[in-house]
Amino acid sequence: MELTQALQQIQPSYIREILSDAQAEGVISLAGGLPDGNTFPIALMEQSLKSLPERPALFQYGHTAGFAPLLDYFREQYQLLENHQALVCTGSQQGLDLIARAFVNPGDKVVMEAPSYLGALQVFGLAQANVISVSQQADGPNLEELEACFANQAPKLFYAVPDFHNPTGVSWSLAVRHKVAQLCQQYGVTLVEDVPYRELRFKGEMLPLVSSFCPDQALVLRSYSKIAAPGMRMGVVTGKDEWIAPLIKVKQCADLHSSVPMQAVLLDLLRHPHFDQHIATLRSIYQERYQCLAEQLRAKLPQGCAFNEVEGGMFIWVTVPECDDFALAKAALKNKVAVVPSTVFYQQGEKITPALRLNFTNATVEELAEAVDRLVTVIKAECGVK
């Protein structure tokens, strides 16, 4: 049976491929985007999980938009405007997919920073969007490029990860946030603000959401995979009613609604008096690992390599000398350290910066140090640098 034209153009995910090899005996994996399973707030969810058998109503069909008490919590917690609402999703990945299905016709223009989150590239690829890249700088997207793109190409959406970008770890400055919000309003481009790593800030001050400066021109995707647990598949999309309503219509086709027991457990967790403490602990664990990885890289990276300091999130982006980044990642895997080559974060045919994405949340400090040693050996050999 022939695949749809849309699906024919989707490449298999290299990350998925490498991830299975990355699980081989003795390999230290910095390739995935996994939170540390030991940090999951299981203790804070225990009572809620154990109470599920006493709450049989949670097992009946639910509303497509979500479990009402959870929606109420979101309204209050995120201070949603009167004309805004929330839609619970099966992970924020689903929220992004619903947005593409509701608003992106084949050929519609969608802007992203390059490099980009792979899951977004896949979603917009499946929607057959015309994806336009703008380059990313240390404090966010190149604003001149962005404005020229908005002015000349009239894109429909701008997909962005302003807090601790995946894969680069870049966090937008306050000035960039203001300017992007203004440009979205001026040119009528909808901002899709994806903030899965927002709470994972271990340095500096939390900056306002970009969408807080243009609430009626934005859809916001929040994930509970990093601060609660990814296996539950919980996310939420918020925005004005007239934009959420079509997403609900698509979600009705997609899965009717998300698991109600999981929604109830998430709500109990978010309301738990120790949840803030859990986040604080998570930040400090990840900070320690980041500092270890950064120190190791500073001390050991060979000539022609560089990385940007980050203030949170899960990733460090190491640029390497001109080389075949795929071959480099494969050689690293042979030397028992798994990383992701930059090519997978770009559209096919796009000019790439040779680089490697290193995750620091799912390995111990001892493993991170050993991983850098293994990686440096390979970079020196493959790139011919000292």
Added chain:
Amino acid sequence: MELTQALQQIQPSYIREILSDAQAEGVISLAGGLPDGNTFPIALMEQSLKSLPERPALFQYGHTAGFAPLLDYFREQYQLLENHQALVCTGSQQGLDLIARAFVNPGDKVVMEAPSYLGALQVFGLAQANVISVSQQADGPNLEELEACFANQAPKLFYAVPDFHNPTGVSWSLAVRHKVAQLCQQYGVTLVEDVPYRELRFKGEMLPLVSSFCPDQALVLRSYSKIAAPGMRMGVVTGKDEWIAPLIKVKQCADLHSSVPMQAVLLDLLRHPHFDQHIATLRSIYQERYQCLAEQLRAKLPQGCAFNEVEGGMFIWVTVPECDDFALAKAALKNKVAVVPSTVFYQQGEKITPALRLNFTNATVEELAEAVDRLVTVIKAECGVK
């Protein structure tokens, strides 16, 4: 922001509309497709639910295809062929949506019996399929029409609900099952066999799956919403590897994977030594309600109305004299009984049989008797019959 062309043509679900009115004080609802919440096997899931805090690995990211032990169970339980596999879905609704997204280009031909499951009409509508209807008879689709359609129109898929069809309750005979399988093979049409009600047989013998006669020409959708609990959102699609692989690719975009804790609880339930007894109890409760509703209808339906006896499932289909079935359903709601008018189960512009779908699984026998009295009053008044 303008909606996609695909979404613009999707009608809002009348069922969703009527369901909110159906929850008003004093209304007896036979409108939904809800299982009885009191029958949920919560007791059989209790130990599993309570053990979740001791199984933290279930809260990490999982494989897109599903929780490995559950996939193993499916392979054995459903005796999957060597070249076949299973994909766990966020409800079987998602399985159907994935099939449409992987295989149906806009304009591709999809065959369905008329009337049809509303959720399938919506999914194929969103895929912009060219939906072709064949009429349904007491023992399944009209085979002459079906063969002519396969021969002349070369459709890609035939979507079917051979066990206790929604909305009509029709179950295909063994002869029809053989013939449809043969036609699918002969004309190279893929059968999508959706069997959410299959286990809810309270009379007669379980017949083989249609797909058992053409396994390599079929995809099978199973749901755990009727025999476990719908709030968990658990379903599975099975078929040959080369057709499941693209579904996995789409699911990766759609929600990465389904809730792992829910998959683990489902597996424990399916393996529970008393699960078969649970199904037997469910059947006998639903049988009693069906018999009550059928007796009431036999005794009280006015001239020009008829209904077909069913051997399982959740619905009775009552045909009524020529009338505006929407107006009839609205009048019924005013008289405090909610039912679904037949129009919603047909494509727009299609010739409909005026009828009402009555659910018998979510009301007590006392409520069912009272509901029939209220409904009969309205039919007599609206259709001018005695």
